[in-house]
Amino acid sequence: MDFLAEYFGSLNPLSFLSALPGNIAQGIIWGLMGLGVFLTFKLLNFADLSVDGSFATGGAVTAVMLINGCPVWATIIVAILAGLAAGLVTGLLHTLLGIPDILAGILTQIALYSINLNIMGKSNLPISYRNYTLVVSASNINMAILVGLGICAIVIAAMYWYFGTEQGSTIRATGSNPAMSKAQGININFTKVIALALSNGLVALSGSLFAQYQGFADINMGRGAIVIGLAAVIIGEVLGEAIFRKHMNFIIRMLFVIVGGILYYIAMGIVLWLKMPTDDTKLFTAIIVAIFLAVPYLQKKRKTSFKKVAKMNAKNAQKEG
Amino acid sequence: MLEIKNVWKTFNKGTVNEKQALCGVNLTLNDGDFCTVIGGNGAGKSTTLNAIAGVWPVDCGQILIDGKDISALPEHKRAPYLGRVFQDPMTGTVADMEIIENLAIAARRGKKRGLSWGVKKEEKARYREMLAEFDLGLEDRMSSKVGLLSGGQRQAITLLMATIKKPKLLLLDEHTAALDPKTAAKVLELSDKIIAENNLTALMVTHNMHDAIVHGNRLIMMSDGKIILDISGEEKKNLTVEHLLEMFEKASGSKLENDRMLLSKDK
Numbered sequence A: 001m002d003f004l005a006e007y008f009g010s011l012n013p014l015s016f017l018s019a020l021p022g023n024i025a026q027g028i029i030w031g032l033m034g035l036g037v038f039l040t041f042k043l044l045n046f047a048d049l050s051v052d053g054s055f056a057t058g059g060a061v062t063a064v065m066l067i068n069g070c071p072v073w074a075t076i077i078v079a080i081l082a083g084l085a086a087g088l089v090t091g092l093l094h095t096l097l098g099i100p101d102i103l104a105g106i107l108t109q110i111a112l113y114s115i116n117l118n119i120m121g122k123s124n125l126p127i128s129y130r131n132y133t134l135v136v137s138a139s140n141i142n143m144a145i146l147v148g149l150g151i152c153a154i155v156i157a158a159m160y161w162y163f164g165t166e167q168g169s170t171i172r173a174t175g176s177n178p179a180m181s182k183a184q185g186i187n188i189n190f191t192k193v194i195a196l197a198l199s200n201g202l203v204a205l206s207g208s209l210f211a212q213y214q215g216f217a218d219i220n221m222g223r224g225a226i227v228i229g230l231a232a233v234i235i236g237e238v239l240g241e242a243i244f245r246k247h248m249n250f251i252i253r254m255l256f257v258i259v260g261g262i263l264y265y266i267a268m269g270i271v272l273w274l275k276m277p278t279d280d281t282k283l284f285t286a287i288i289v290a291i292f293l294a295v296p297y298l299q300k301k302r303k304t305s306f307k308k309v310a311k312m313n314a315k316n317a318q319k320e321g
Numbered sequence B: 001m002l003e004i005k006n007v008w009k010t011f012n013k014g015t016v017n018e019k020q021a022l023c024g025v026n027l028t029l030n031d032g033d034f035c036t037v038i039g040g041n042g043a044g045k046s047t048t049l050n051a052i053a054g055v056w057p058v059d060c061g062q063i064l065i066d067g068k069d070i071s072a073l074p075e076h077k078r079a080p081y082l083g084r085v086f087q088d089p090m091t092g093t094v095a096d097m098e099i100i101e102n103l104a105i106a107a108r109r110g111k112k113r114g115l116s117w118g119v120k121k122e123e124k125a126r127y128r129e130m131l132a133e134f135d136l137g138l139e140d141r142m143s144s145k146v147g148l149l150s151g152g153q154r155q156a157i158t159l160l161m162a163t164i165k166k167p168k169l170l171l172l173d174e175h176t177a178a179l180d181p182k183t184a185a186k187v188l189e190l191s192d193k194i195i196a197e198n199n200l201t202a203l204m205v206t207h208n209m210h211d212a213i214v215h216g217n218r219l220i221m222m223s224d225g226k227i228i229l230d231i232s233g234e235e236k237k238n239l240t241v242e243h244l245l246e247m248f249e250k251a252s253g254s255k256l257e258n259d260r261m262l263l264s265k266d267k
Helices: A002-010 A013-044 A051-067 A072-095 A101-120 A141-164 A166-176 A178-183 A188-214 A225-247 A250-273 A278-303 A306-320 B045-053 B075-081 B099-107 B121-134 B151-163 B181-198 B209-214 B233-237 B241-252 B259-263
Strands: A124-126 A216-218 B002-011 B019-029 B034-039 B060-065 B082-085 B169-173 B202-205 B218-223 B226-232
Touching: A013 A051, A013 A141, A013 A166, A013 A188, A013 A225, A013 A250, A051 A072, A051 A101, A051 A124, A051 A188, A051 A216, A051 A225, A072 A101, A072 A188, A141 A166, A141 A188, A141 A250, A166 A178, A166 A188, A166 B099, A178 A188, A178 B075, A188 A216, A188 A225, A225 A250, A225 A278, A250 A278, B002 B045, B019 B045, B019 B226, B034 B045, B034 B209, B045 B075, B045 B082, B045 B169, B045 B202, B075 B082, B082 B151, B099 B121, B099 B151, B121 B151, B151 B181, B181 B202, B209 B241, B218 B241, B226 B233, B226 B241
Parallel strands: B034 B202, B034 B218, B082 B169, B169 B202
Antiparallel strands: A124 A216, B002 B019, B002 B060, B218 B226
16 A cells, blocks of 8 residues: 555646646647548548658658748648648549558558658757747747647638538538439549548648647657547547537537647646656557547447346336236 | 430449349430339339439440430539439438538539538528428428438438429439338429429339329330330320239230339339
């Protein structure tokens, strides 16, 4: 028992609180990435794994351009364009060559690993806030949170507008019912490619911001990104539905992806605060996402299941007997 | 209007599952023809409709609409000419989108879809009026998700979507088969009304011989991928189920051994 007392005694609530703003800032940046995943996974119904690659591409492009003296806004724009191109490749692999969605994404992801190495020239490029003007940086967390929220607001507004337009509606229709879409004259190959490109552009934007925030771009910074993006989407959805129930509209759904990203990073903050080994963080990520993926299913099961029928019948039999 | 010239289609060619679905189908529909299509399972009724819609390319033959050969066009490029209602009420509508959004997507069939707002204000009033005519109470639920509606309501919406922009040809593929008898009758009545009011050319596949006789001005019967009967005019008006069965036996040289059709010959 002594070791438990010692362990809990060593936990300092203040250290958790002091880490909180940093967690929130990272959560916001990853929430943007989550919006990209939301676009493909939820709206297009396409499990796109290329994001692991395009997230790092965003960081790589920004780092290399900054080092070569480009202004930070230009690096962000080019990062987004690079992401668009990556999504385009996944889209063409899927639509022109008939490669299944998950495989097309994996192929792009693996190809991007080499491409990212080529962009960076080595596996890690430091871009310290001391040497470059950055949009977000861990050196000024409050500012990073504000800027991050501002960018999120712009992106959510843009997505709300776009998916309300004639063209955006065709993407939603394609994801929900491809047969109907074709019958209504929608070229579903076109809509898929557009959606994948936009999604990866968004993911690359997030990667660019994250590289700036942490002060370096790394070839492995996108590893497991899809899982974190999914975490943001799923946590946000479960929570949003619990709070808003039937009143969940499109804007709230997107806002809750950002909330999901923040909550995910707070959860990771708690894990680290509990002094769990950092080697195991990916394991915890998987556990957190699995829990939130399971919640809607288990909730439904609680309401209606075979076991429940058995219980109810047994109870009734007892009463009668 | 519609011309189908010697269309052939074989599925799974060169495998044990090879199936000759269409064996030289020829059909010409005149403007305003409302033609019902009957036949046993696997006779090629739905396959014919899918060939027209371009779900897959045919092996050979031509399909013309108003003299324009559409047989080389992919499905989404034929959509401007066609209105389609499917057997499965889930197929024709997007469950995750509002009724009004579904209608707006259909209203833009064949038009370029740009970056203007997906549902314009002036459209709302128009759709409201159209839905009110259906008398299903849907005009007050225009911003409900279609997924919340019943199969019959969804099929009615699909019917409206298929005709909201007047198609050259309306394809009804057993569109009442998945509905209960009362709802089926209502949807059929709606179909009749819409076809008559807009003077549409239509092809309607059905398993119900009675429906096939009562509706439309023309009836074709298919068997083994061929059209074996084509009845129109006075002859169609005076047709009875018994007479039709007799003609089928004569034309195909076999008895109609299809439970689903025989069972559904009576109203």
